[in-house]
Amino acid sequence: MKFESFELEGKEIKFSTLQFAAESVGFVHAGQWDYERVTFDYKIETHEHNVTYYLRLPAYAIEGDIPAPDTKVKLLTPILGKHYYPHGVEYDEDFAKNIVDKCNKKLQLFKEKLEK
Numbered sequence: 001m002k003f004e005s006f007e008l009e010g011k012e013i014k015f016s017t018l019q020f021a022a023e024s025v026g027f028v029h030a031g032q033w034d035y036e037r038v039t040f041d042y043k044i045e046t047h048e049h050n051v052t053y054y055l056r057l058p059a060y061a062i063e064g065d066i067p068a069p070d071t072k073v074k075l076l077t078p079i080l081g082k083h084y085y086p087h088g089v090e091y092d093e094d095f096a097k098n099i100v101d102k103c104n105k106k107l108q109l110f111k112e113k114l115e116k
Contacts, residue, residue: 002091006108012074015067019067024113038073040056052083054080054081055106057078078103
């Protein structure tokens with residue numbers, strides 16, 4: 001599921017700004033990067049069906065190399081996926097309203113941090 005209503009796609013910022021804003025609202029920058037692409041993940045675990053979801057903030061470098069703080073990155077549209085063990089994450093799903101609402105709140109917080 002894509003979250004296009006936040007109009008984050010195409011926004012160009014420094015990697016350090018992205019990292020600060022994402023990590024300050026709970027996203028994790030772990031091993032999901034190379035020198036050109038990066039993804040910050042927010043993990044949502046549910047207990048009723050033992051399901052894990054990932055809200056992802058993808059970006060790619062347009063000047064410099066990730067993870068250098070002064071690298072200029074361009075944001076892509078945030079996406080929500082459901083993890084299927086052992087196959088990976090599927091993005092074309094019908095997601096529960098409470099999961100989508102949680103993602104909308106998290107993205108709003110992220111957007112507010114970027115604008116400060």
